Amino acid sequence: MYKNYRPNNLKEALDWMAEHKLIPVAGGTDLMIRARNWQGASRAMKGDVIYIQHLDELRFITETETDYHIGAGVTQAQFCQCDMLPDYAREVVGQMATPAIRNAATIGGNIANAASVADLLPLLYAADAKIVLRSRDSRRVLPIQSFEIGKYKTARRADELIFEVILPKLEIRRTLYKKMGQRRASILSKVSFMALEAEDGTRIAIGAVNDTVVRSKELEKRINEGGGVKSVLDGYKALLHGSDDKRSTKRYRERVVINLLMKWMEEKR
Amino acid sequence: MSEYQFVLNGEKRFIDCELSRRLLDVIRIDEGLTGTKEGCQEGECGACLVFIDDEIFNSCLVPMSNVVGKSVVTIEAYAKTEEYQRIERAFLEAGAVQCGYCTPGMVMAVSSLLRSGKPLDEDAVRMGLSGNLCRCTGYQTIFEAVCSLKESGGQDV
Numbered sequence: 482m483y484k485n486y487r488p489n490n491l492k493e494a495l496d497w498m499a500e501h502k503l504i505p506v507a508g509g510t511d512l513m514i515r516a517r518n519w520q521g522a523s524r525a526m527k528g529d530v531i532y533i534q535h536l537d538e539l540r541f542i543t544e545t546e547t548d549y550h551i552g553a554g555v556t557q558a559q560f561c562q563c564d565m566l567p568d569y570a571r572e573v574v575g576q577m578a579t580p581a582i583r584n585a586a587t588i589g590g591n592i593a594n595a596a597s598v599a600d601l602l603p604l605l606y607a608a609d610a611k612i613v614l615r616s617r618d619s620r621r622v623l624p625i626q627s628f629e630i631g632k633y634k635t636a637r638r639a640d641e642l643i644f645e646v647i648l649p650k651l652e653i654r655r656t657l658y659k660k661m662g663q664r665r666a667s668i669l670s671k672v673s674f675m676a677l678e679a680e681d682g683t684r685i686a687i688g689a690v691n692d693t694v695v696r697s698k699e700l701e702k703r704i705n706e707g708g709g710v711k712s713v714l715d716g717y718k719a720l721l722h723g724s725d726d727k728r729s730t731k732r733y734r735e736r737v738v739i740n741l742l743m744k745w746m747e748e749k750r
Numbered sequence: 751m752s753e754y755q756f757v758l759n760g761e762k763r764f765i766d767c768e769l770s771r772r773l774l775d776v777i778r779i780d781e782g783l784t785g786t787k788e789g790c791q792e793g794e795c796g797a798c799l800v801f802i803d804d805e806i807f808n809s810c811l812v813p814m815s816n817v818v819g820k821s822v823v824t825i826e827a828y829a830k831t832e833e834y835q836r837i838e839r840a841f842l843e844a845g846a847v848q849c850g851y852c853t854p855g856m857v858m859a860v861s862s863l864l865r866s867g868k869p870l871d872e873d874a875v876r877m878g879l880s881g882n883l884c885r886c887t888g889y890q891t892i893f894e895a896v897c898s899l900k901e902s903g904g905q906d907v
């Protein structure tokens with residue numbers, strides 16, 4: 482049988498996590514499914530758990546001159562409703578899941594879960610977001626690329642919680658976001674494509690194809706310099722490793738990515 | 751007795767079960783309130799929707815820890831409100847109920863849409879109900895019922 486810990490505040494949570502190996506539970510929209518069991522039966526958690534959804538210290542959205550700071554406990558619904566945050570980011574979150582799931586699901590949970598289909602990740606990659614991790618004795622700031630190290634794998638140590646996401650303020654001139662799935666709502670993405678044009682040019686992040694999000698500064702540079710379309714498309718094709726799975730086929734995904742890249746580059750001209 | 755409490759349909763309750771227990775199991779099994787339905791057990795179908803502090807949640811995914819200090823309202827209590835009765839009449843007028851399994855959850859999603867203040871156009875209604883599956887109606891009559899609420903649908907004559 483596992484133990485259930487419910488801390489009174491963040492300090493208590495981090496103290497307990499320093500002393501015991503605990504699985505954080507936020508909104509539960511990934512974890513409660515993974516722990517599913519018969520009606521009425523105890524949930525099949527894989528170890529002792531610590532509940533963090535009620536911690537107000539993880540629920541904040543603030544800004545500085547250069548960045549937005551979004552607490553890990555902010556729900557998708559709160560993110561969408563926050564006028565301070567930029568439209569391109571709210572649009573991505575507004576297309577995730579369903580209204581009821583968005584009331585429970587947190588930003589931190591999507592990032593920590595590190596699913597290859599997590600729809601927040603292409604946005605965070607394109608924006609060069611950073612993840613702030615806290616433990617009782619440390620605070621670490623990692624670029625999103627260094628945090629997401631594989632499918633369901635992150636650089637989080639067992640004693641750490643994601644504390645916040647730092648989303649840089651960009652001067653956005655143009656965006657193209659496309660979430661392709663079997664239907665429009667509540668669906669795992671076949672492709673989750675984010676293109677931004679910021680003050681320093683194009684940024685492209687492609688999710689749900691490889692184990693982690695695809696982003697290539699070299700190819701972006703080629704696009705910015707007006708390099709040949711074919712060489713750009715071939716460059717991206719070489720980066721897509723996904724295989725056929727129950728969500729889609731490799732061929733379909735490649736086609737979608739190529740079409741979106743062409744649309745993006747045509748609009749630029 | 752447990753240090754944790756929540757409010758269920760206006761009445762205070764102590765949480766004596768495991769904190770990982772699903773709110774859905776507490777409602778249906780421990781409290782015997784069977785108006786809230788269980789469909790998919792994985793957040794997809796919306797049959798298990800309840801209000802927590804006036805917002806809709808899939809109770810099949812909510813561990814009891816996440817309702818400590820909160821107010822939960824199930825369809826049994828919501829059915830006594832005027833807003834519910836208006837939605838019910840609109841559903842009846844449009845023939846939006848067949849087996850009825852999805853209906854409690856559907857009605858709660860409609861309520862949440864009404865409260866959001868969004869104009870009830872086709873797109874908003876479809877997005878608002880995107881987390882509720884119905885195996886019988888084909889949805890069209892449900893959309894009609896909801897759209898009728900923006901006129902006089904569901905008002906008593």
Ligand SMILES: Cc1cc2nc3c(=O)[nH]c(=O)nc-3n(C[C@H](O)[C@H](O)[C@H](O)COP(=O)(O)OP(=O)(O)OC[C@H]3O[C@@H](n4cnc5c(N)ncnc54)[C@H](O)[C@@H]3O)c2cc1C
Pocket residue numbers: 504505506507508509510511512513533553554576577578579582585586587588589590591592593594598599600601637641642643644667668669792793794
């Ligand atoms: C019907 C349905 C539709 C969905 N649709 C989408 C979709 O369109 N796009 C999408 O990307 N996802 C989708 N999801 C998945 C899920 O809702 C999201 O990944 C969500 O953001 C998870 O957040 P949570 O708070 O519920 O996480 P939880 O389930 O509580 O936790 C998920 C993981 O993160 C860890 N964790 C949570 N918070 C922290 C923290 N602060 N620090 C460290 N670790 C932490 C947990 O230990 C766990 O491993 C959907 C889920 C459902 C049920």
Ligand code: FES
Pocket residue numbers: 787788789790791792793794795796797798799808809810811
């Ligand atoms: S039973 Fe909860 S969403 Fe289907």
Ligand code: FES
Pocket residue numbers: 846847848849850851852853883884885886887
């Ligand atoms: S009326 Fe039967 S599931 Fe909707």
